[in-house]
Structure formats: C-alpha cells, structure tokens
Amino acid sequence: KEAVRDPVQFMCGHRSCKQCVSSDCDQNLKIKSCLFTGDKPLRKTKELLKNAMQKKLTLTSEGNGDAESSLRSIYTALFITTGESEGPNEEHTFRHIKRKLKKQSYDYSINLSDIFRPLHGPEKPHRTVLTKGVAGIGKSFAVQKFILDWAEEEENLDIDLVFCLSFRKLNLITDEKSLHRLLTEFHPVLCDLKDSEDYVKAKVLVILDGLDESRLQLDFENNEVVTSVSKVTSLNNLLTNLIQGNLLPNANLWITSRPAAANQIPAEYVDMVTEIRGFSDPQKEEYFKKRFSQDSRLADRIISHIRSSQTLDIMCHIPIFCWISALLFQEVFQGDEKSEIPQTLTEMMAHFLFAQTKRRSRKYDEKSEKSKENLLKTHRDFLLKLSKLAFVQLQKNNLIFYEEDLEECGIDIKEASVYSGFCNTVLREEEVFSQRKVFFFVHLTMQEFFAALFVYECLTNNNTTELGDFLDLKDKEHTLLDLVKKTVDKVLEKKNGHLDWFLRFLLGLMVEPNQRVLRGLLTSPDQSKDTDKKVLTYLKSIRRKTLSPDSCINLFQTMVEMRDHKVKDEIQEYLKSSDRSKTDLTPMHCSALAYMLEVSKNDLDVLDLKSYNTSDEGRRRLIPAVRSSRKAILADCRVTAEWVEHLAVALKFSCSALNDLDLSNNDLRDSGVKLLCDGLSSQSCRLETLRYEDVFTELIRLLEKRRSDVKQQIRSQQETEVSRVKELQQKLEADFLQYLCQVTLDPNTANNYLVLSKGNRSITCNDKYKPYPEHPDRFSDVTQVLSKDGLTGRCYWEVEMSGYVTTAVAYKSISRSGDFNTDVFGYNDKSWVLHCSNCCTFIHNKISAPISGLPSCRLGVYLDHSAGILSFYSVSETMTLLHRVQTTFTEPLYVGLGLLVNGDTAELCQLE
Incomplete structure (x- = not known):
C-alpha cells in the first residue's frame, strides 16, 4: 500500500515503500540491489512462509471442531499492558482479574502489533518480550492474530520471517539438532535457507508459545554456548542460547506463559514484560454480540444472566469462559423453558x-x-x-x-x-x-x-x-x-x-x-x-494460622459452591447495616467480607481493622481487603510477621488501591520489618504514607545484623569465588580482544596545547601553545582531540592514563565553535564521556552520574554501535565494569581524549 502511495523505484523497475528502505538503512545495511530481486532465496522463503501462515491461520476454531470461522471475524481485542502485576500469583484467583481491569489507568496499555516497538520516543526496540496471562486468557490466540496480521501484510511490515515454536510440540523432540534443522521441522518452507548468513540478513521474530506447557528443564547456568544456527546440540542448549541472545542475537523473541511458569526465564534476558488481562466489560459484551450476530435477543439474554452472577461475571473476563458460557447458555435458553439455569x-x-x-x-x-x-x-x-x-x-x-x-x-x-x-x-x-x-x-x-x-x-x-x-x-x-x-x-x-x-x-x-x-x-x-x-460444619471450623487469608476466602467460595449462602447473606445484611459495631463477626464472616470488598465496583476509602468486632484471626482474614482500600488502619491490631507476609503481597500488587498504611503500636520483629521492606521496595508499590514509629530503629538493628552475617558469608565464599572470577576474567578479555581496533588520533582536531606522539596514539597536555595549522575540525577552546577514523559495529580499545583524563566517543558533527559549554565532551547530545582522576564521573548532554568504582591507570572501552551499547571498564589484573550506556547511535563514533592540566597524558594502547 505504501509502495503505491509513496514509492521508491529501483533501477530494475521494482518499487518499494520508504518505510522498508529506511528500516534497512536504520540497521546500517547497504541496499546494493532491489529488495525484490536481491537475496532471492530469502525473498522466496518469505513469500512461502507468509502463504503457509495464511493457509494455517485464516480459519480457526474456538474449541468446537464442527466448523471453522475466520479468525478476524471471531477475534475480539484483548486488554494488554506493559509491566507485570506482582502480588497474588494463584492461577485461579480470578477476582484479581476484575481489579486489574478496573485499574487500567495505572498501566500503559499497548496494541498487540506494537509489543516490540519502543514505548517512548527513539528508544531501542525490545529484543525479548515476555507475555504473561492466566490459562485461557487468549495468549495463543493473540499469537495467531499477530502472525496472521504479519502474513497478510497488515502490520509489522519490517519483519522478514516469523517462526512460531510451541512447547507442546517441542516436548516431543528428544534428539540433538541444529537451530536451522529445528526451524525447518516446524516450518518446512525454510529448506531454501542453506546459509547461516540468510538468518543474519533477515529481520527475524521467534515466538516460543506456552512456556507453562514445557516439560523441559531450561538450564541457563550450565548450558553450552552456541552461536551458529548450524551447530548440532541439545534442545536445552538451543532454547537457552536463543533466549540469552547467543543465537540470532539480532532477532526478536516473544515468549508467552502462565504467570507461575514465567520465572523460569531469568529477568536479565527479558527486555519487557507484558500482561494479557482478558476482556473488559465492553469487550466481553462485544464477544457475545459477535458470536450471536444472527440472534441479538439471545446475546442480550446471555449477557444479562452473566451480569446477574458475580462469579460468572468475573470468570467471563477470561475469553475461554465466554466460549463455554456461549455453548452452554445457547443450549439452556433455546431449550426447555423449565430447564434450570x-x-x-x-x-x-x-x-x-x-x-x-x-x-x-x-x-x-x-x-x-x-x-x-x-x-x-x-x-x-x-x-x-x-x-x-x-x-x-x-x-x-x-x-x-x-x-x-x-x-x-x-x-x-x-x-x-x-x-x-x-x-x-x-x-x-x-x-x-x-x-x-x-x-x-x-x-x-x-x-x-x-x-x-x-x-x-x-x-x-x-x-x-x-x-x-x-x-x-x-x-x-x-x-x-x-x-x-x-x-x-x-x-x-x-x-x-x-x-x-x-x-x-x-x-x-x-x-x-x-x-x-x-x-x-x-x-x-x-x-x-x-x-x-x-462437611460444611468442618469448613467453618477450620482455624489454622498456616492457612493464608486468600485460602480462607477460597473456603468461603467453596461453601457457596455447596449452595450454603448463609454466611454470604449475613455479610450482605451487615454491609447494609448502619450500626455495625454491635455485630460479632466470625473468621468465616471476615473471609466473606474480604471477598465482597475485593470484587466491589468501588474501592473502600478507609479500612479500620479495629472497627470490626471480631477476633485476631478474623482481622487476619481481612488482610486481602487492604488491596481494595485507599487507607488501611492496622494500629494496635497485634500485627505479626505472618500478617506482614500477606500484607507485603498487597503492597506489591500493582492494581492495589492502597496509598496510606498505619501500622502503629505493633511488634513486627526483624522478620516482619524485612517482609515489610520487601513489599515497600517493589516497583509496583503505590504507598505514599506509612505510619510505624519503630520502623527505623528496627530497620537499623536489622541492617547491622545483616551486615555481620554478610561479612561472614563473604569470607566463606571468597576462596571458591577466586577461581571462578579468574575463569570469567579470561573469557571476558578473550571476548573483547576479538573486537580489538587500532585507533590513531587526528592531528587536525587536536587543541593547540596538546602534543601528539607515538604515531599519533599518545597526547600530553603542555602549557606552551603549539602553532598548528588552522583547520575547521580543530578544538580551539578545549584541550581535547578526536580519532582519525569513525567507528561502527563492535570495537574495543584501551587507554593508559596519567592525571585527569577524559575518555569519550563523539559524532564528528560535535561543535568546534570556541564555546566551552558546547564544545566540551559530555556537554552536548553528540558525545558521551567518562572523566577519570581519583574518581569517575559519566556525563552526557550536561547530565552527570557519579561512578562508584575506582579506576585503575588503564581504561577499557567496548562499543557495539548497532546495539547502542557503550561500556567502560577499569583494567588491571581483572576487568571491572565502571559504567554501561544503552542508547541509539545515529552516526559513526570517533574516539575522543581530553586532558586538564600541564603534564596530564593519555595513550591509546597497542594490544595483540
């Protein structure tokens, strides 16, 4: 479509859209030939793969195998957010789905087609996205819709190849094979891609669908490093290296999973977490109206019945339950009028x-x-x-x-x-x-x-x-x-x-x-x-302190499943009462009350536990209601560490309404304070006010105790760590040296108080003015210099330093106006610099960040231009990371060196 509206024409006569061409340019690929006639095997494979995906996914079934329908006609958009919801992680705590959907304003929602695109401005696109969601929420359906949109060229036109590997199929693989062989078994049309370079040339997306269905044990610590798609190895090695980025490092990776299984992937290998939260109320109604488009009265009757049942209303935020409800209630409402609903x-x-x-x-x-x-x-x-x-x-x-x-x-x-x-x-x-x-x-x-x-x-x-x-x-x-x-x-x-x-x-x-x-x-x-x-009497008698408040709520819901509505009815009457202080509440009443408050459409302004006429056990069972309250008062409630464990869950829950918590006059002990701090440190915690007068005293005492324990632990681990550090050190140095580049300085950029020597690899700051020829590239006002050649790709170099030295990378377009505030490294958006003397400071665009590590006299610099990575290392017997930058570089980068006073020196090292 874009090629027709705003085309770019090649010499051979073929046309393409500017978006595709600019996408290739952004990745520093030189377009040597037409996108249609160049790379014929890749072009052919791309077309065959898209055709195969269209044939496979255009028609689908929701579960009833009698007839397939168009995926587009039955697909209803899902609510997808960035970030994960910490907190209750039970697979079937469906009451939390209602709260997550109610609290949409807390999260950044995204379209399915945009999950790999940066959220804010020109950030680097995400390599690996992990999408979580409870069973039946629509993860695999979303994957199918994403692939179909790509195959029909509706979305993500910049992606060349999409490979979908489901764990339910991966479980059947027992023999060793290469990644290329694995991909061809899933997608036979890939047979024409014989060269591993074909995977490098293409923009690839690999989808690992259904991690929770995996029967594999993914071992990220003891796996063999694999970098070639032709290397034959175990399935564990293939998958872990793919996730770690050793295999297909430039490919995008999308992993879907139920929440409980998602922690199999170490957080360091995931760039963004998204969560599918199911249908909102309008989306739920849209589903039934689509399904029964020929019978609007039936659709309205089913929607009305689901609204009337609190349980069904919550469950039908899960798409698969909408499908089950549709099948069942179609039978019920179109059948015998006397049939029980x-x-x-x-x-x-x-x-x-x-x-x-x-x-x-x-x-x-x-x-x-x-x-x-x-x-x-x-x-x-x-x-x-x-x-x-x-x-x-x-x-x-x-x-x-x-x-x-x-x-x-x-x-x-x-x-x-x-x-x-x-x-x-x-x-x-x-x-x-x-x-x-x-x-x-x-x-x-x-x-x-x-x-x-x-x-x-x-x-x-x-x-x-x-x-x-x-x-x-x-x-x-x-x-x-x-x-x-x-x-x-x-x-x-x-x-x-x-x-x-x-x-x-x-x-x-x-x-x-x-x-x-x-x-x-x-x-x-x-x-x-x-x-x-x-059995009902036994359920009501259970008083175990080891039973979590959420499990107690499940006991109440179990009683409702047994058609015992007495407790539920009593709590509903209690909520209507104007004078609640005289009503005694049993622990089971409190579990029912906590449930009612959680699924309520409105948050509670204040939850004061002491205002409820119940036992300590009853108050403990009310803890889940904290998630649905803006202010929670637990003062003088004999809160224990065991209570705090459940309270911390509420603090971590991103959809919690809680912003004010009063824990005054409670003895939490060390363990309770530790759990409280764990909840407070969560990124999802939205608490603004905490009242607990002893928190600082106990926290200091706890930290002192931990410091002593840590010292002892460090001493016991040091000997075993030394050999491991040396091993990693040797590997790190070897990895960097393969990207070693020999850098020389450009005399035409050197300030007149700098003296170059050793083949333009070394500079010294001199108090005598050097009458260098005039040149537009020369820094006239700051004692700094740039390298002769620009750098792209992956590069590594080292600098030997004496005195106050600045080590930088900069675009050639950096200012030479003679104004210190615009020319100096780090004081503009065209340079990144590390200042080193007795300490280190990183500066970019006038924003400085002090570095905690101490530099040695030698500094190592690693640049991965296309990935937007710039790292500075202190080099001695070991290499210590001082600072790492993740950004987007738009021009070749030049090495920059700067000195401050007479006698300061810097030298670009010659390494082998």
Missing part, C-alpha cells in the same frame, strides 16, 4: 458436561438415549477414564498430554477418536510431528472439574487404592466424611492455590442438585448421613 460454577460445568454428551449422542449415535440418566450411563466408562486422566495429570501440574498418557488411564486412541465431537469441546486434540498427537483440556478449570469427578467417584465408592498416594492413606476402611476431610486438608497444604478450584468442584458435587444433573455418571452418597452438612 446454572448459578454456581459447579452447576455450570455439570450442565455443560451433560449438554456436550447429549450433543455428541445426537450427532454420532444411531439411537440417541432420551433419558438423561441412561445417556450418562451409556458414556460413563469413557467419561470416568477421562476424569482419571485429568486427575493424574493435574497432580503432575501437566496441562498437555500425549498418547502414552491416555493409554496409562485406559483410554484407547481409537476410543478417543470415536468421541472426537465431544472431545473438541472438552478435550482437544492436535496433530504434531510425524502423526504424533497432543491432547489438552480446553481450559485448566475444565481439567480440574473432571479431576473432581474422578476423586468424587473414588470417595463415594471407598476406592482408596486410586487415591492412596494422593491422600497418604494407611488404613483401608474410612468413612466418606473422613475421606473428604483428608482431601480438604491435603488441598489446604498446597501453595499458590494449585488445587483450589478442584476442591470447590469436588465439594460442589456433594450437593443433591448437582448429583441430579449427573445422575447416571456419579454414585449418589447415602443422603441420610448428611455428609454434605457435616
């Missing part, structure tokens, strides 16, 4: 399971069972095998499975194929390398529901053999109540909410209405024993 998530999943089983039977069975119970009995064997698969893999934290995993649970692959219609809406199947297949539930929550079905059936039938390892059972005989209690206790031991939804589904299945929906599939327990009521 699901309210809880357990009810929703139970109805969804039945609806999909009925749908499968109508389509594939010659005689479809009309009785709900008989229909589920007919398919019971397969559904329970599928449930076992879900449970076994959930314990391993696996989201994807392979044929051998299905076979271990008694599922024959042919049997799975027979159920393909059902599987497409519950368990999906993809074909990968060499006819191998990969399976996965449409969402983690679906897997947890099926896992709950399996455990429920084992518990009600006292089948402890299948659960022996999970529950650590020793005796063979147990009552159903005992087994349920043991399961609750086991789940509460888990961190980060790993099995929270599994527990909610499991106990939700114990109530009669859900058993009625799935009668024929599940065994009904003896109702006369009132097991469900006894």
Whole structure:
C-alpha cells in the first residue's frame, strides 16, 4: 500500500515503500540491489512462509471442531499492558482479574502489533518480550492474530520471517539438532535457507508459545554456548542460547506463559514484560454480540444472566469462559423453558458436561438415549477414564498430554477418536510431528472439574487404592466424611492455590442438585448421613494460622459452591447495616467480607481493622481487603510477621488501591520489618504514607545484623569465588580482544596545547601553545582531540592514563565553535564521556552520574554501535565494569581524549 502511495523505484523497475528502505538503512545495511530481486532465496522463503501462515491461520476454531470461522471475524481485542502485576500469583484467583481491569489507568496499555516497538520516543526496540496471562486468557490466540496480521501484510511490515515454536510440540523432540534443522521441522518452507548468513540478513521474530506447557528443564547456568544456527546440540542448549541472545542475537523473541511458569526465564534476558488481562466489560459484551450476530435477543439474554452472577461475571473476563458460557447458555435458553439455569460454577460445568454428551449422542449415535440418566450411563466408562486422566495429570501440574498418557488411564486412541465431537469441546486434540498427537483440556478449570469427578467417584465408592498416594492413606476402611476431610486438608497444604478450584468442584458435587444433573455418571452418597452438612460444619471450623487469608476466602467460595449462602447473606445484611459495631463477626464472616470488598465496583476509602468486632484471626482474614482500600488502619491490631507476609503481597500488587498504611503500636520483629521492606521496595508499590514509629530503629538493628552475617558469608565464599572470577576474567578479555581496533588520533582536531606522539596514539597536555595549522575540525577552546577514523559495529580499545583524563566517543558533527559549554565532551547530545582522576564521573548532554568504582591507570572501552551499547571498564589484573550506556547511535563514533592540566597524558594502547 505504501509502495503505491509513496514509492521508491529501483533501477530494475521494482518499487518499494520508504518505510522498508529506511528500516534497512536504520540497521546500517547497504541496499546494493532491489529488495525484490536481491537475496532471492530469502525473498522466496518469505513469500512461502507468509502463504503457509495464511493457509494455517485464516480459519480457526474456538474449541468446537464442527466448523471453522475466520479468525478476524471471531477475534475480539484483548486488554494488554506493559509491566507485570506482582502480588497474588494463584492461577485461579480470578477476582484479581476484575481489579486489574478496573485499574487500567495505572498501566500503559499497548496494541498487540506494537509489543516490540519502543514505548517512548527513539528508544531501542525490545529484543525479548515476555507475555504473561492466566490459562485461557487468549495468549495463543493473540499469537495467531499477530502472525496472521504479519502474513497478510497488515502490520509489522519490517519483519522478514516469523517462526512460531510451541512447547507442546517441542516436548516431543528428544534428539540433538541444529537451530536451522529445528526451524525447518516446524516450518518446512525454510529448506531454501542453506546459509547461516540468510538468518543474519533477515529481520527475524521467534515466538516460543506456552512456556507453562514445557516439560523441559531450561538450564541457563550450565548450558553450552552456541552461536551458529548450524551447530548440532541439545534442545536445552538451543532454547537457552536463543533466549540469552547467543543465537540470532539480532532477532526478536516473544515468549508467552502462565504467570507461575514465567520465572523460569531469568529477568536479565527479558527486555519487557507484558500482561494479557482478558476482556473488559465492553469487550466481553462485544464477544457475545459477535458470536450471536444472527440472534441479538439471545446475546442480550446471555449477557444479562452473566451480569446477574458475580462469579460468572468475573470468570467471563477470561475469553475461554465466554466460549463455554456461549455453548452452554445457547443450549439452556433455546431449550426447555423449565430447564434450570446454572448459578454456581459447579452447576455450570455439570450442565455443560451433560449438554456436550447429549450433543455428541445426537450427532454420532444411531439411537440417541432420551433419558438423561441412561445417556450418562451409556458414556460413563469413557467419561470416568477421562476424569482419571485429568486427575493424574493435574497432580503432575501437566496441562498437555500425549498418547502414552491416555493409554496409562485406559483410554484407547481409537476410543478417543470415536468421541472426537465431544472431545473438541472438552478435550482437544492436535496433530504434531510425524502423526504424533497432543491432547489438552480446553481450559485448566475444565481439567480440574473432571479431576473432581474422578476423586468424587473414588470417595463415594471407598476406592482408596486410586487415591492412596494422593491422600497418604494407611488404613483401608474410612468413612466418606473422613475421606473428604483428608482431601480438604491435603488441598489446604498446597501453595499458590494449585488445587483450589478442584476442591470447590469436588465439594460442589456433594450437593443433591448437582448429583441430579449427573445422575447416571456419579454414585449418589447415602443422603441420610448428611455428609454434605457435616462437611460444611468442618469448613467453618477450620482455624489454622498456616492457612493464608486468600485460602480462607477460597473456603468461603467453596461453601457457596455447596449452595450454603448463609454466611454470604449475613455479610450482605451487615454491609447494609448502619450500626455495625454491635455485630460479632466470625473468621468465616471476615473471609466473606474480604471477598465482597475485593470484587466491589468501588474501592473502600478507609479500612479500620479495629472497627470490626471480631477476633485476631478474623482481622487476619481481612488482610486481602487492604488491596481494595485507599487507607488501611492496622494500629494496635497485634500485627505479626505472618500478617506482614500477606500484607507485603498487597503492597506489591500493582492494581492495589492502597496509598496510606498505619501500622502503629505493633511488634513486627526483624522478620516482619524485612517482609515489610520487601513489599515497600517493589516497583509496583503505590504507598505514599506509612505510619510505624519503630520502623527505623528496627530497620537499623536489622541492617547491622545483616551486615555481620554478610561479612561472614563473604569470607566463606571468597576462596571458591577466586577461581571462578579468574575463569570469567579470561573469557571476558578473550571476548573483547576479538573486537580489538587500532585507533590513531587526528592531528587536525587536536587543541593547540596538546602534543601528539607515538604515531599519533599518545597526547600530553603542555602549557606552551603549539602553532598548528588552522583547520575547521580543530578544538580551539578545549584541550581535547578526536580519532582519525569513525567507528561502527563492535570495537574495543584501551587507554593508559596519567592525571585527569577524559575518555569519550563523539559524532564528528560535535561543535568546534570556541564555546566551552558546547564544545566540551559530555556537554552536548553528540558525545558521551567518562572523566577519570581519583574518581569517575559519566556525563552526557550536561547530565552527570557519579561512578562508584575506582579506576585503575588503564581504561577499557567496548562499543557495539548497532546495539547502542557503550561500556567502560577499569583494567588491571581483572576487568571491572565502571559504567554501561544503552542508547541509539545515529552516526559513526570517533574516539575522543581530553586532558586538564600541564603534564596530564593519555595513550591509546597497542594490544595483540
């Protein structure tokens, strides 16, 4: 389009747009030939790859395999932000999604197509972007949309090649291979790229999709360094070197992951973190209106029902839940008018399971069972095998499975194929390398529901053999109540909410209405024993201090799944009351109150814990509500270090409303102060006022103690570190020496008080004026000099110094006006300088930064012009980094030296 509107024409007659040409020029590539006729293999490969991607991605399915739709027609834009949300990291703390979307003003939102572009002005583009998001939020869908936009030349026209490597496929690779071979296995059209230089010439984007699905152990410390795309090595070496930038250093890298798995990538290798936060309320409604564009009344009815349910309203900020809701409520609202409308998530999943089983039977069975119970009995064997698969893999934290995993649970692959219609809406199947297949539930929550079905059936039938390892059972005989209690206790031991939804589904299945929906599939327990009521009593009695406040909220939500609304109703009445001080609140009431405040549309102005008539345990359970309060008063509340651990989470939570915290008259001890400081030091902390009179005394005492501990630790580590330092030192020196350049100074730029010698490599400051010939390049007012030749690419040189010496790089266009304030190195935007004498100071554009390290008499300088990197090192027996600059250089750089007083000297060293 740009080539037609504003073309650049080559000698051969082909046209291109100025954007593409200028992009190549920006990367210091000389355009020797037409972009169309030059580099024919690359050009051909680019076209073939785009065609292949269009063919693969133009049509897609949301999960229902019956029909594919245009990706563009069903794709709804997602809310994507820069920066990560520290704080609660449970995969299923969906109430936080609502808060993140409500607090959009705190973050910088970006378009999907712009994730590699600088946020502010002429910054260096990001090499590696890590995109996080909970399961089902739309990470892989976003990847597909990005690639399709590129392939159809709608966005990112400057990118030549896009390679997408999914971890669910990478898991199947066991043999060693080169990066080129790996890429051709994923994208066969790359076979024409025989030369490794083809990858260097092209602008490449590599996408690593689904890090959370990886079964690989990425080792960044003990990996072998690999720099060639032709080098045959292990998959671990290929991936870690790609992420570290040793392989394809000029390529862009995009990694997607669930939050819990994202920390596998060291922060030093990530330039920017983005987060997909799902649908906002308008985007959510847009989704249903798009899906039911032919039936607007149905779309409005579904939207209205979702709004009426707090749980569904929150869950449907996740795109996959919008899809599940669409399938289910289309069946419900277009079916029998008397059919029960699901309210809880357990009810929703139970109805969804039945609806999909009925749908499968109508389509594939010659005689479809009309009785709900008989229909589920007919398919019971397969559904329970599928449930076992879900449970076994959930314990391993696996989201994807392979044929051998299905076979271990008694599922024959042919049997799975027979159920393909059902599987497409519950368990999906993809074909990968060499006819191998990969399976996965449409969402983690679906897997947890099926896992709950399996455990429920084992518990009600006292089948402890299948659960022996999970529950650590020793005796063979147990009552159903005992087994349920043991399961609750086991789940509460888990961190980060790993099995929270599994527990909610499991106990939700114990109530009669859900058993009625799935009668024929599940065994009904003896109702006369009132097991469900006894389980509710047990949940209310739990008072463990080791249980986090967020886990306590999950217990409350579990009670709601069991259709016990008493606590919820009491808190709703409490919130309406004008005189709350007389109402006693149990710890469970406080968990319910914390939940209500978190999902409220409005933040609380003041949360005063002492104003609530409850126990210390009840106040502890209110801590999550701090995230939804502008001011939190915890004074005189006997706050302990254990409380502060949860409070620090609120401080780190970027979407928290908290800006004023009062901790007066509490004894936090050393451990509490340390945790508090950890929260305060987070970049996400938005606290403006902290009241705690003992914080400074305790902090000083803590720091003194830590200093003593650190000294002892340093002494014990020094001996082992010496050999490691020497090894790294030798490697560092060898790395730099390969970029060694011999620099000479230009006499025509030297100030008249500078004397050049040693083949124009050395200068001395003299108090006698030297009558050099007049020259426009000469510095007339400052005692400095530039090199003869400009530098691009990667270069390294060293300077021997005596006295006060400035070492700089500068554009040739630096001023020689005779005005000190514009000519001197560092006092303009055309030069970068390090001043060295007894200490060091870095200056650029009149902005100075003192350097903490002490210089030796020799300074090493490393320049990577295209990457915008400039580093200064103190060189002695070791090399110590003094200062590093990351910017964008727009012209060749010249080495600059400056001296201050008579007798100062500087010499460009001759190295071998």
